[in-house]
Amino acid sequence: MADPAAHKNEHSHRKRYLAVWVALAVLTVLTYTLARIHLPGAWAVTVALLIAVTKGTLVALFFMHLWDQTGANRLVFATSLVFVALLIGLVIADNATRFPLANPPGSLGALPAGGADRDLPEAAAETEGP
Amino acid sequence: MNELMRRMLFLPEQASEYARSVDQLHFFVITTTMIAAAAVFGVAIYFFVRYRRRSDTEPTPRISPRPIHEVVFIGLPLSFFLLWFALGFPMFVSLQVPPKDAMDVYVLGKKWMWKFAYPGGPSSLDALRVPAGRPVRLLITSRDVIHSFFIPALRLKQDALPGRYTQTWFTADTPGRYQIFCAQYCGVAHSTMLAEVVVMPGAEFDDWMAEQRRGLKSAQDSSPVAIESVRFGSSLVGEGERVAAEQGCLKCHSVDGSRHIGPTWLNLYGRAEKLTTGKTVIADEAYLTKSMMEPGADIVAGYQNVMPTFQGKLSPPEAAAIVEYIKSLRTSAARPGPSEPPAYEPIPPGK
């Protein structure tokens, strides 16, 4: 339980909150700036998401005290994240590896309009990647 | 053996090699299921009798499993299940990979009928004619909601998704007529969305196809199943399609996106076409109509000037119908212009 730990760390807690807040603000500014300078291709997404994950972890660990929670509470939260990843991952895996024409036309998963060829499945398997 | 099992399990006839191999797996799986169910149940019944309660205060021994018990409990079924998977999955994969030389047929589901079109050839309602012994790839789509194209005799099923294509293929080897169902619930007449696949000997099919291409036998095709009364006649798009088939447009223009003698009609409407002159035009109504009447005027880059003029062959309504048909040919409306309505025409339930 959090209480004994909280008593011990009373003073450090306030400082901790402050530090986390500053870190969050700095990361927000950072991600905003990086977005403005338009990193090439996949980097923009990767960096933005990495920063978001970092910020989220800070909030969860320190503001939400997962750092000093009991096992059950951590487990609950971790489990929910597993299922988030599961749903997103397998859904995208499906569309990324489908018979291309079964994806919405005009989308990356489907070929550009006007090219439904016999060799589609193989050609698509080579060009597609998540 | 095969025949006995097939009859015991009430399975329909097997019209392809694939159906026979699926049935082999079916027999294996059902047999193991039966044996397992019978074994568990038999053991349980033996226990019921052998260990029935004899007095009200009878104590029972505590029996705890040794690890080996649980290992057997897990390992035995799991190895069977994985074996099933190992046998079944390759068959599924083979369904996803049509052979290169397969003949294409376009299958369109709409409330509540199946329509089949042969590239550059005829189209028909509710009867899919295929040659025996030759691979046929089906490119399946839907005009409205999800349907599912199901041929029990071929053990084949594939959903038809609106606005996009799914594929499956088969090589039917036994000439005959087999039922096609719609297996995905699609509304009030779902259960009458039937059709037939007619497997013909190869030579016969070639003759039929040749005759179809001459436009002679188009009337014969829509007889077999219940809903022949539903025709495209009323819709402009259907009319355009009929005219296009009659006039032979589809001999040179594909409707599926493949490159042929002329540019494909799929997604043609609204497309920016680069011309031999280097200019670019948007394929709108005016351009399409002009191309029918003066085909040599604007040739799309990469194609020859081989198209005859249809001036005088097409009446203005017919030309308009063909334009409508071309407009309807798109993989969806996700082209530029986001709120563009879909390509399908919804039919209000209840006909």
Place this chain on the structure above:
Amino acid sequence: MQASPLAHHFESLDKQAHAARLAMWIFLATEVLLFTALFAAYSLYRFLYPEGFAQSSRSIETWIGFVNTLVLVTSSFTVATGFHHASKGNGKGTGIFFGLSVLLALVFLGFKAVEYTHHFQEGQLPGPFYHYEGVKAPGAPLYFALYFLITGLHAFHVVVGMTVLIVVGTLAYRGKYTVAYHVPVENAALYWHLVDLIWIFVFPLIYLI
């Protein structure tokens, strides 16, 4: 939950607090899963229409999202500080800091309202109502459908969170909680942090990439 001390079926206050805290975490997990459906839809369509999503994302006011992120992060900090006061038995401090957070939340909603008005004027609306001229790439209507679903659902959570903060903050200000038992303050804070946490992911997804 029970603001009154021990309920009859718990053996100790400690255990009751543990139960309430666990329940809150489970509830937060369901909230995460509730948003998951939207995030999954977003991810899929972003994967399918990278161009449409990128253009749409560029067509909206990034700086509002940026400022709102700072606002929410700060409110999360004030809530955490408020909870810190509660754990020391300073109910008044809790009330004040929670009040501050509610003000920040109002600022957040204010910006959101400005943004929504803007979208209405531009026609950046979901599905059939979409008539924005700026982005023609496929996927744009989907982007705005998801934009409104995600930010709308999040705004709804902000409103709920504000209500919770007001109620709990008032009770705390009146000295309802003690050092030994202040789990409602903790749960209210947890809820607000989750609202913040979700926004931290919404911000890059909607505005930046």
Place this chain on the structure above:
Amino acid sequence: MSPSLPASEAPAYAPRNYLNAPEKGWRSWLTTLDHKRIGVMFLVATSVFFAVGGLFAMLIRIELLTPGPTIMDAMTYNRLFTLHGVVMIFLFMIPAIPSGFGNFLLPMMLGARDVAFPRLNLLSFYVYLTGAAVALYGMIAGGADTGWTFYTPYSTTTTTNVVPILLGAFILGFSSILTGLNFIVTTHTLRAPGMGWMKMPLFVWSIYATSIIQILATPVLGMTLLLVALEHAFGWGIFDPARGGDPVLFQHFFWFYSHPAVYIMVLPAMAVISEVVCAFSHKNIFGYKAVAYSSLGIAFVGFFTWGHHLFTSGQSAVDAGIFGILSMFVAIFTAIKVFNWTATLYKGSISFKAPFAYFVGFLFFLVFGGMTGVALATVSLDVDWHDTYFVVAHFHFIMVGGVIMAFLAALHYWFPKITGRMYPEGWGLVAAVMIILGFNFTFIPQFLLGNMGMPRRYFHYPERFQALNVASTAGASVLALGLVIVLVYLVLSLKFGAVAGSNPWRSRGFEWDTPSPPPPENFLVTPVITRGPHEYDDSAPDFPPSTAPEPKHAS
């Protein structure tokens, strides 16, 4: 746990019990916080909806007697099978065992006085009623014809009144979440002194696993149904193929909930069966840990298999492979349970009473239904069977054969505990035999229909399918008659049944250590758990002492 009660004396009807204390009268029931009363109210409400759903089922079966229209038109038929599915799944099977029996029994099995949050518990009941009312309104105001699966784009374009039914299911989800949350917290925090995790009854383990699925899967369904409702009402959709949406995404979302939802229904059934098999073979469970952990295993792996509903929907072969192989693993946990239950009978002392008869039925249906389920997950076979009557028969084997068998077993097993009276054993066995045989006659023909290729949700069908359809309808009538008999004798037993006494089955379950019907506070003295929940091996005749010198707090 009730040392004051003399063992093996003439059975007594506890004069002060939760039915009449602390207050009497319907008003006290509607505002009660007592988990037992809430459980009973859930049982009554779900049973009513079971009857409604059963009525729909009979109408469907009668309609299918002939290939064409028999007693209704296609539109009515489509509405009926939709409502049958919605009522049976959302209003009966998902809440029946967890919210009904779970509510009544879980705190007692843990030795607790109540669930952790009694107010939430009552709220859950009223949320259930609200959801049911909204859904019922939708059914009366036109009904929906989408099937309970609500596949887009059909569900978003249908002209029927699908929105209230979607919203009803959405609201019912909250009831489910609240109950699940309550049970998890209760299990974590309110175990009696001495009850470690490995001393929890298997019923609790299964309900606990169910609750995990409920809280993690239900929100996704809620969101999905809301999206469909939005798309239907305002065209504000993200599944609309005309705007580049992917209708298969809906199927992903839907089955992400609805496949685990199968385990929301089946796990509580397994919970009941684990108790019944021990109580009626008077024997310690064979492999406690295996059975307990397999519940968690089902809950976890059950989330990884949803794509096996999408093999023919245009899903990629890669996903089909992943889901296909993962589906093989989830069946293993069920197999573990089945084997352990069977092994429990070995050297037991089996009294063949009605609950045990339902266990026998359950065992058969679960093995056959479960293995046909694995067969369906065998990818290429699914291509043939998908959306045919084979699937219908398979899931009815699991749902009806599994869940309803367990529901009836529970109803008979705990009837004396809940009401303090016995049901007539002879009639119980007669009805059980009728139900089990009727059930087989109903659904085995449907397996064969599926093999013949009859798709589901068919109003018209080719004549060659008629014989088996008639057989199925005949079986359904026997099944229905059996269920009516159960209803009649159970209602009569409420008044005329013999007084049961605290433990008529000589069961070792903790819930039997208190008078029947139990007092409002469950146990007269706070129980201290000293033995496992299913121990029948000691020589003590009935009630082993259950006090320990040093109460140890479970955390």
